[in-house]
Amino acid sequence: MTTTRWWVVSDAPASGREQMATDEALLDLARESHDVWLRFYRFSPPALSVGRGQSLSGIYRPGVAEIGADLVRRPSGGSAVLHDDELTYALAAPLGVVPGDVTESYRQIAEALLIALKKLGVAAELAGPEAAPAGRGRAANCFVAPSAFELTIGGKKAVGSAQVRRRGGLLQHGALARTLDFERWSACFSAPGPARLGWQTQMEARATGLFQHWPKATRPSDLAIEQAVVAGFSERFAVELKPVSLPVETRETARAALSVPDRFAI
Amino acid sequence: MDVPEGLRYTQDHEWVKVNGTVGRVGITAFAQDQLGDIVFVELPAVGASVKAGAAFGVVESVKSMSDLNAPVSGRVLAVNGALADHPEQVNKDPYGDGWMIEVELANAAETNALMSAQEYADSTKSAGH
Numbered sequence: 566m567t568t569t570r571w572w573v574v575s576d577a578p579a580s581g582r583e584q585m586a587t588d589e590a591l592l593d594l595a596r597e598s599h600d601v602w603l604r605f606y607r608f609s610p611p612a613l614s615v616g617r618g619q620s621l622s623g624i625y626r627p628g629v630a631e632i633g634a635d636l637v638r639r640p641s642g643g644s645a646v647l648h649d650d651e652l653t654y655a656l657a658a659p660l661g662v663v664p665g666d667v668t669e670s671y672r673q674i675a676e677a678l679l680i681a682l683k684k685l686g687v688a689a690e691l692a693g694p695e696a697a698p699a700g701r702g703r704a705a706n707c708f709v710a711p712s713a714f715e716l717t718i719g720g721k722k723a724v725g726s727a728q729v730r731r732r733g734g735l736l737q738h739g740a741l742a743r744t745l746d747f748e749r750w751s752a753c754f755s756a757p758g759p760a761r762l763g764w765q766t767q768m769e770a771r772a773t774g775l776f777q778h779w780p781k782a783t784r785p786s787d788l789a790i791e792q793a794v795v796a797g798f799s800e801r802f803a804v805e806l807k808p809v810s811l812p813v814e815t816r817e818t819a820r821a822a823l824s825v826p827d828r829f830a831i
Numbered sequence: 832m833d834v835p836e837g838l839r840y841t842q843d844h845e846w847v848k849v850n851g852t853v854g855r856v857g858i859t860a861f862a863q864d865q866l867g868d869i870v871f872v873e874l875p876a877v878g879a880s881v882k883a884g885a886a887f888g889v890v891e892s893v894k895s896m897s898d899l900n901a902p903v904s905g906r907v908l909a910v911n912g913a914l915a916d917h918p919e920q921v922n923k924d925p926y927g928d929g930w931m932i933e934v935e936l937a938n939a940a941e942t943n944a945l946m947s948a949q950e951y952a953d954s955t956k957s958a959g960h
Binding site (some may be wrong): 616618640641644655667668671713726731733 | 864865870871880892893896901
């Protein structure tokens with residue numbers, strides 16, 4: 566029985582397709598190495614990522630282009646997220662490290678993030694299982710769709726999360742949005758007009774960036790957020806996380822996936 | 832947890848019910864319980880080939896996509912199209928209306944490597960559930 570090691574990769578900004586291909590390769594790496602890999606990155610250019618099982622009927626493609634964002638298909642589930650003023654994390658782990666059913670694994674990871682946010686001075690809370698709506702409808706926009714064990718600030722959704730599980734491993738995506746620009750978000754879901762304004766109003770009521778109302782100069786850097794999240798996982802799972810570069814073979818796996826032209830594209 | 836006799840089971844919580852040269856495939860009651868409310872099911876097209884142990888589709892629940900792994904190899908003869916509009920059938924009736932695909936068995940002996948109902952029930956208990 567080998568001990569599971571935890572690694573942290575602070576990665577470079579890249580396009581949505583590149584980031585999704587790398588995350589999928591990261592999941593393979595976690596399954597094969599039996600280690601946990603926590604990767605941080607940004608989307609450049611910004612991207613609207615759509616859940617693997619999500620219909621495009623609620624997405625307004627001209628609006629996505631209008632704000633200069635790419636449209637990309639995530640391997641994980643859930644609804645659309647605009648990755649804009651955001652640090653993204655991907656946690657790839659053997660299933661045994663985050664045991665229990667799907668909802669239970671969200672809870673454990675959210676507890677680590679809650680510790681991180683407290684360290685950053687953010688008064689976040691963990692919503693209980695009652696936050697999950699009854700029924701099976703899916704909102705097009707992740708940040709207006711409440712779920713169980715979600716991190717909220719003042720009752721508003723503050724972190725979006727989604728998972729993909731493949732034999733023996735899980736990959737969780739999380740959007741740590743510094744701020745949410747409701748106008749830009751709304752453009753992704755509706756043509757200009759009352760419907761777009763409706764999205765904006767709905768988002769303002771239900772969602773917030775982590776540092777939405779903090780003066781710009783006081784918002785933590787990517788590095789500070791990364792360090793807090795690493796400390797959160799370290800504390801919650803009683804482990805040490807070591808910084809490392811992504812293995813060359815994993816980059817090659819990601820590059821090979823991208824050679825299929827429509828992979829992760831929409 | 833319901834584990835019907837007469838079916839064969841995988842460690843990944845799929846079942847296959849063999850009738851002659853055809854195997855009907857779905858996921859177990861334990862699996863649907865672990866997944867939670869299923870909101871999306873993606874299945875292969877009729878005529879596609881599936882391979883024992885390899886993914887043949889995905890289900891989505893609680894913002895999580897999970898692979899479906901084939902218990903047997905063969906050609907897909909039928910797909911439960913009702914799941915596209917009613918994925919909840921998998922939760923409500925995993926061994927009945929929640930079936931997923933029917934496969935023309937390429938090698939009937941593959942089912943010998945799968946678990947019996949008793950073995951599967953024991954394996955889910957030993958997993959701490």
